[in-house]
Every structure is written in structure tokens, then in C-alpha cells.
Amino acid sequence: MSTLTGSAGRESRRSILPWLAVPALLFFVGFAVVPLVGVFVLSFTTWDGIGTIHPSGLTSWRAVLTNPGLPHALWVTFLVMAVSWAVQTPASILLGTFLAGRQRYRAVLSLIYFVPLLLSSAAIAVAYRALLDPNFGLGAGLGFEWLSKDWLGRPWLAFGVVVFVVSWQFVPFHSLIYQGGVQQIPQSLYEAAQLDGAGQIRQFFSITLPQLKYTIITSSTLMVIGSLTFFDLIFVLTEGGPGDATRVLALDMYKRGFQADLMGPASAIAVILVLMGLAIALLLRRLGGRDAGESQLEGA
Amino acid sequence: MALSRRTLLGLAAGVPASAALAACGSSGPSKGDGTATYWHLSGQPQEGVRTGAVERFNEANPKGQIKVTTFENDAYKTKIKTAIGAGKAPTVIWGWGGGTLRTYVEAKQVDDLTPWFDENPDIKNRLFPSSFGAATVDGRIYAMPFESVEPIVLFYNKKVFADVGVEPPRSWNDIMALVPKFNAEGIAPFSLGGQSRWTNMMWLEFLFDRIGGPEVFQAVFDGEKDAWSHPAAIEALTKVQDLVKANGFIKGFSSITADSNADQALLYTGKAAMMLHGSWSYGIQQTEGGDFVSSGGLGFMNFPPVEGGKGDPGNSVGNPAQYLSISSKASAKQKEIAKDFFATGVLADNEVKEWIDTGAVPIRKGSEKLLAESKSSEFLQFVYGIASNAKAFGQSWDQALSPTAAETLLDNIAKLFQLSISPRQFTENLNKVIGK
Numbered sequence: 001m002s003t004l005t006g007s008a009g010r011e012s013r014r015s016i017l018p019w020l021a022v023p024a025l026l027f028f029v030g031f032a033v034v035p036l037v038g039v040f041v042l043s044f045t046t047w048d049g050i051g052t053i054h055p056s057g058l059t060s061w062r063a064v065l066t067n068p069g070l071p072h073a074l075w076v077t078f079l080v081m082a083v084s085w086a087v088q089t090p091a092s093i094l095l096g097t098f099l100a101g102r103q104r105y106r107a108v109l110s111l112i113y114f115v116p117l118l119l120s121s122a123a124i125a126v127a128y129r130a131l132l133d134p135n136f137g138l139g140a141g142l143g144f145e146w147l148s149k150d151w152l153g154r155p156w157l158a159f160g161v162v163v164f165v166v167s168w169q170f171v172p173f174h175s176l177i178y179q180g181g182v183q184q185i186p187q188s189l190y191e192a193a194q195l196d197g198a199g200q201i202r203q204f205f206s207i208t209l210p211q212l213k214y215t216i217i218t219s220s221t222l223m224v225i226g227s228l229t230f231f232d233l234i235f236v237l238t239e240g241g242p243g244d245a246t247r248v249l250a251l252d253m254y255k256r257g258f259q260a261d262l263m264g265p266a267s268a269i270a271v272i273l274v275l276m277g278l279a280i281a282l283l284l285r286r287l288g289g290r291d292a293g294e295s296q297l298e299g300a
Numbered sequence: 301m302a303l304s305r306r307t308l309l310g311l312a313a314g315v316p317a318s319a320a321l322a323a324c325g326s327s328g329p330s331k332g333d334g335t336a337t338y339w340h341l342s343g344q345p346q347e348g349v350r351t352g353a354v355e356r357f358n359e360a361n362p363k364g365q366i367k368v369t370t371f372e373n374d375a376y377k378t379k380i381k382t383a384i385g386a387g388k389a390p391t392v393i394w395g396w397g398g399g400t401l402r403t404y405v406e407a408k409q410v411d412d413l414t415p416w417f418d419e420n421p422d423i424k425n426r427l428f429p430s431s432f433g434a435a436t437v438d439g440r441i442y443a444m445p446f447e448s449v450e451p452i453v454l455f456y457n458k459k460v461f462a463d464v465g466v467e468p469p470r471s472w473n474d475i476m477a478l479v480p481k482f483n484a485e486g487i488a489p490f491s492l493g494g495q496s497r498w499t500n501m502m503w504l505e506f507l508f509d510r511i512g513g514p515e516v517f518q519a520v521f522d523g524e525k526d527a528w529s530h531p532a533a534i535e536a537l538t539k540v541q542d543l544v545k546a547n548g549f550i551k552g553f554s555s556i557t558a559d560s561n562a563d564q565a566l567l568y569t570g571k572a573a574m575m576l577h578g579s580w581s582y583g584i585q586q587t588e589g590g591d592f593v594s595s596g597g598l599g600f601m602n603f604p605p606v607e608g609g610k611g612d613p614g615n616s617v618g619n620p621a622q623y624l625s626i627s628s629k630a631s632a633k634q635k636e637i638a639k640d641f642f643a644t645g646v647l648a649d650n651e652v653k654e655w656i657d658t659g660a661v662p663i664r665k666g667s668e669k670l671l672a673e674s675k676s677s678e679f680l681q682f683v684y685g686i687a688s689n690a691k692a693f694g695q696s697w698d699q700a701l702s703p704t705a706a707e708t709l710l711d712n713i714a715k716l717f718q719l720s721i722s723p724r725q726f727t728e729n730l731n732k733v734i735g736k
Contacts, residue, residue: 048403048703050381050404050407050409052407129555129557130560133552134552134555134556135552135556135562135571136562149552150551150555151555152554152555153495153552153553153554153556154554158555238495238555241555242554242555243711244715255707258378258381260703260704260708261403261702261704
């Protein structure tokens with residue numbers, strides 16, 4: 001957080017500051033608020049994406065809410081969210097803590113760990129799909145029978161692969177956040193702990209982890225909200241399959257809108273997604289307490 | 301993060317970018333312009349043939365030019381729909397006819413070509429009559445059929461059959477009898493790219509036809525209530541599940557996609573003995589399978605009859621042709637260029653020859669001699685025979701139905717092949733979207 005203090009220029013800066021937000025605000029209105037309102041309006045219509053838009057009241061909402069596909073997609077979305085959070089968070093904290101050390105080799109390692117994040121989701125999905133191919137993939141190529149499973153063809157295996165690939169892609173990013181968080185922890189705390197005879201593990205659980213509380217909340221918010229929008233990776237990897245085993249809400253929205261020509265119901269799902277994202281973000285902020293947004297450095 | 305000069309500059313740079321983004325839509329057709337636009341699919345060898353035809357037309361007509369833009373298959377499907385919805389369609393719209401064409405027609409986005417065909421009967425008469433079905437909506441023709449006919453064919457690996465010492469199947473019972481024999485040798489009886497879903501659909505298309513005749517799906521297409529519950533449909537759905545249960549398909553077929561051509565590779569590498577696929581597969585096996593095709597390894601036949609079935613064993617399914625429509629939003633001049641192109645540029649002698657070279661059968665009548673001279677003559681004549689002799693040539697279901705019904709169909713087919721729904725549940729789910 002920037003702290004634009006300093007008493008001398010305070011008055012003049014105050015008068016300029018709001019104007020600096022104008023371009024960003026215009027962007028936000030143009031690319032977020034306007035489409036959002038549009039989607040909301042569309043959810044009360046019937047439209048095949050080509051012909052005329054017919055206002056149809058609650059028809060689209062009723063179609064979505066009574067369709068058994070919705071609870072299933074919600075369940076899959078929730079599972080992906082929860083499981084990938086549970087896998088990524090411990091991994092990222094441990095990796096981040098490890099990488100926060102000062103040795104030069106760790107800097108090199110952190111660069112290498114960072115690579116998956118630089119690749120596009122679509123490219124990652126294509127690569128994994130090729131590697132996991134039961135007949136021509138890695139398992140068949142190396143002659144490992146245990147590796148040559150029908151990874152993307154069995155519901156639970158496919159779900160596991162999705163969580164694994166998502167984690168593989170995003171753990172580097174969250175490690176980076178935790179690395180930063182750990183480096184912010186005042187060295188004096190560790191020195192005091194060492195004087196009291198606390199070991200590495202004790203230090204981790206008594207100092208590092210509690211001090212990372214707000215980093216955990218930030219990272220979790222990003223993970224959870226981000227998982228609502230998983231689309232490209234799953235679309236290329238499994239297309240929501242096998243059957244609808246990995247058909248998350250965002251994919252369900254795309255399929256209804258652009259493949260089945262049902263723009264009304266697709267818009268209704270989009271609205272549901274927005275509301276879920278808002279609700280979860282608010283909930284996580286609550287969990288973090290009122291002071292979550294404040295700087296932790298002062299008084300440390 | 302403190303505000304720095306650089307971030308400010310970044311923001312300032314962002315404003316023109318947003319203006320440019322907002323202007324994206326203006327790249328569509330500009331009214332009154334003397335140039336017609338034409339979007340079609342990329343990917344060789346077909347792209348070269350399509351583009352070549354336009355280039356020759358442009359050379360011959362300096363005053364009426366056509367500008368081509370190409371797209372990758374799946375991207376095109378979304379892009380063209382969005383463009384038409386936004387009133388920014390190209391003059392000439394490349395498509396598959398059927399249910400999607402119907403949505404264009406109902407939205408009044410494409411021109412009725414019936415009067416034009418009536419004025420130019422020789423254009424209509426030189427094409428396969430069967431190709432007009434998918435171009436016709438409520439008795440009016442809205443698209444010009446062109447390119448090639450693509451029936452679904454049962455391909456097999458002759459070498460594998462010889463090794464195992466068995467003969468190609470002559471009936472459904474033969475197929476079921478072959479399954480354990482190939483499995484015992486560690487060879488998958490059938491290759492299948494099941495993740496793509498339409499690949500599974502081809503099995504149902506044939507089984508429905510062979511067991512109950514073309515009327516069974518026709519009833520669905522015509523929107524008859526509970527048409528999917530026909531006894532022949534239940535029997536066909538049960539038979540396909542029997543084949544899945546007997547391990548008739550390659551291990552892991554649900555995770556194999558057709559667009560990676562992994563299913564084709566399974567056949568030409570001998571990991572699978574047979575494959576039900578579109579006739580375009582021939583060209584793929586020819587280019588990717590090494591000497592598999594040239595050494596006579598690839599066998600092909602029409603789908604065999606089912607014991608006691610009503611359908612004519614000569615019937616076929618697949619793509620009767622590809623289709624060109626004219627956007628109703630185009631200017632008079634653009635429409636005129638497009639019709640000129642349809643009359644003089646489409647399926648001209650050069651193009652017909654080029655299609656044959658790619659291993660495809662163009663839908664123009666009287667090309668038998670050229671087919672016989674081609675290096676793939678055996679296959680091309682086989683396809684020509686199917687296309688011209690089939691009493692019924694059903695259009696691929698996902699193309700024939702509306703996108704809404706097709707998506708439900710494909711979803712349920714995937715589940716049927718995974719054995720996660722029964723034939724009854726399949727018919728119940730699909731009866732709900734009949735006519736939608």
C-alpha cells in the first residue's frame with residue numbers, strides 16, 4: 001500500500017488524486033459494469049445469439065434453476081475450488097517459506113519454479129493431454145503400465161488431473177506471494193525465538209504461519225475467486241468430460257451460450273457466477289477481520 | 301505500489317488501446333464496397349483448393365473481387381455465429397447446412413436462393429441432387445451446395461485382419477464375433493476418438509438406420525413427439541452399449557480426441573483393427589500413415605446390415621456437401637459478385653480436379669472419368685458409388701438438428717458410451733429437446 005503522506009504537498013495532491021482514477025474508472029465502467037448490466041438484462045430474455053432478442057421474463061432463470069445440470073456444475077465447481085485450494089495452499093506456503101531464504105541457489109530455484117506460470121493455460125492443457133494419452137502418451141512411450149491409464153476418460157481420474165494441472169500452474173504464483181510475505185516478517189522475531197531455544201519447526205508454526213495470516217487470506221481469495229473462472233484449461237483438457245464429470249459452472253455457461261445457442265440461460269449462469277464471486281470475496285474478507293487491509297509493518 | 305510516471309504513461313497508452321478495441325467491430329463488410337467478403341476454414345489440403353478457386357475467380361473478374369479470411373474449424377463456428385448476430389457477417393458464409401442454416405434463415409440473415417436457382421437450372425442440375433436436402437429450409441433453398449460429399453465409412457486395417465486370420469464383418473453379429481478375437485490378440489477391435497462425441501454419434505446414425513430405416517431419425521428431425529422412443533432406437537442404443545461392454549472400443553476412448561488424429565493413428569499403427577469415420581479420414585491416413593495407404597493396408601466398406609433390420613444396407617450418413625450462403629446484409633453489388641462466383645467460380649473444372657487430388661469426391665455430376673484416373677481411384681469410386689446409389693443419405697445428426705438439440709444429443713451420447721445412462725434415460729432426455 002502506498003502511503004502518500006508528507007504534509008507539504010498534501011493539499012495540491014488531494015485535488016489531483018481523484019482525477020488520476022478517471023482512466024481506470026472509465027475502463028472499469030466500459031469493460032466491467034456495462035457488460036455486467038448487459039448480461040443481467042440478457043438473463044431475462046430468450047436469444048439464440050443471432051436472431052432477435054425476445055424478453056421472456058423468468059423463463060431463462062427457470063430453465064437454469066430447474067435443470068439438473070446446475071447443481072452438478074455447482075458441485076463440481078465447489079469441489080475444484082476446495083480441493084485445489086487444499087492442495088495449493090500448503091504446497092505454496094512451504095515452497096514460499098523455503099524460497100524466502102537468502103542463498104543464491106534459492107533465487108535460481110525460484111526462477112525455475114516460476115516457469116509454469118509463464119505458459120498459457122491452453123498450451124499447458126494441450127501438453128498434458130498429449131502426455132496423458134493412454135495410447136501414445138508418456139506411459140506408453142516409456143513403457144510404464146501404471147502411468148498409461150485412461151486419465152481423462154474416467155470421472156474421478158479426470159477430476160484429479162484437473163486439480164493437479166491447476167495446482168501445477170498456479171502454485172508458483174502463490175509461492176511468490178508467500179515468499180514475499182515471509183520476507184516481510186521482521187528478523188527480530190526469529191532472533192528472539194532462537195534465544196528462547198525454538199527449533200526450525202517451532203519457529204515455522206509459531207512465527208511464520210501466524211505472521212502469514214493476511215497473506216493466506218489474500219492468496220486464498222485469489223485462488224477461490226480464480227477457480228470460479230477456470231475455463232480455458234478445463235475446456236482444452238477435458239471439455240468438461242468425461243460425460244460432465246469436470247463440467248464446472250464457467251464451462252457450463254460457455255456450452256449453453258455458444259454451443260447450444262441458449263444465451264438467456266447462459267447469462268443467468270453468468271449472473272450466478274458473479275454473485276458467487278462477490279459472496280465468497282466478502283466472506284473471506286470477514287474471516288480476515290476488519291484490520292485485514294491495514295499494513296502489518298507498523299509497530300512490528 | 302506508488303503511482304509512478306511509468307504507470308501513468310501505461311494508463312495513457314491504455315486509452316487508445318480501448319478505443320481501438322471498441323473499433324474492432326468495424327472490420328466487417330462496408331456497405332456499397334465493390335468487394336465481397338468470404339470466410340472459410342483453414343487447414344490443408346482443403347484450404348488450398350478453396351483459396352485457389354477464389355484466386356482464379358478474382359483474376360477473371362477484375363471488377364468484382366472476393367476477399368478471403370480463413371479460420372480454424374472450432375473458432376470459425378463461434379466467430380461466424382457472433383458475426384452474424386452482430387450484423388457483421390461476410391458476404392459469403394461457408395457452412396454445413398442443416399440446423400445451423402435454419403437458425404440463420406429464421407433470423408432472416410441469409411438470402412433465399414430459390415429464384416436464382418430457378419433462373420439458372422443448369423447450375424442446379426450439375427450438382428448431386430442429394431446435396432440440396434441440407435440446403436433447404438421449409439421448401440426454399442438458402443445455400444449453394446459445393447465441395448465434396450463425405451459419407452461415413454467403415455475403415456479397417458487389412459494387415460491386422462490377415463495377421464489374426466479373420467474376414468471383414470458382413471453383419472452386426474460378425475462385428476460382435478470379431479471383438480473377442482481381436483481382444484485376445486491384444487488389438488483393439490475399434491478405434492474411437494470418443495472425447496469429440498460426434499465420433500460416437502456416427503455409430504448411432506448407422507445403427508438407427510440399419511435397424512429401423514431412415515424414418516426413425518426423420519421423425520426426430522420433423523419434431524414428432526417422443527420420436528426418440530421408437531423401438532428401433534432403443535434396440536440401437538442397447539446394441540451400442542453391448543459393444544462398449546464387450547470392450548469393442550480402444551481402451552481410454554473417452555479421452556481420445558478426433559482433432560488430434562490419434563484415432564486415425566491407432567488404425568494405421570495396427571493398435572486397432574477397424575474405425576468408423578468420415579471419408580476425409582482417407583486423406584489423413586494417406587498423409588500421416590507413411591506407406592499404410594499406398595501399400596494397400598487400408599480397407600474400406602459401407603456399414604454392414606444388422607440382422608432383421610429394416611434399413612437398406614446401401615444407405616449412408618455423413619456430410620452430403622458443404623454449403624455457401626449469401627448474407628442478407630450484404631450490398632446489392634456484393635450479392636451480385638457472390639452469385640457470379642457461385643455460377644462461374646464454384647466447382648469449375650480446375651477445382652473439381654483439385655478436390656479429387658486431395659482424395660475427395662466433388663459433388664459435381666459427371667466426374668467419374670476423373671475419379672477413375674486418380675491415384676486414389678479405388679477409394680474415390682467407392683465413395684462416389686455410395687453417394688450416388690444410397691437410397692437415403694442422412695445428414696450428420698449434430699448438423700441436421702438445431703444447435704440447442706445437438707448439444708443435448710452430444711452430451712447424452714457421451715454418457716451413453718460411458719454407460720452412465722441407460723438407453724431409456726437417453727431417450728427420455730432427448731425427447732425433451734425435440735423441436736427445440
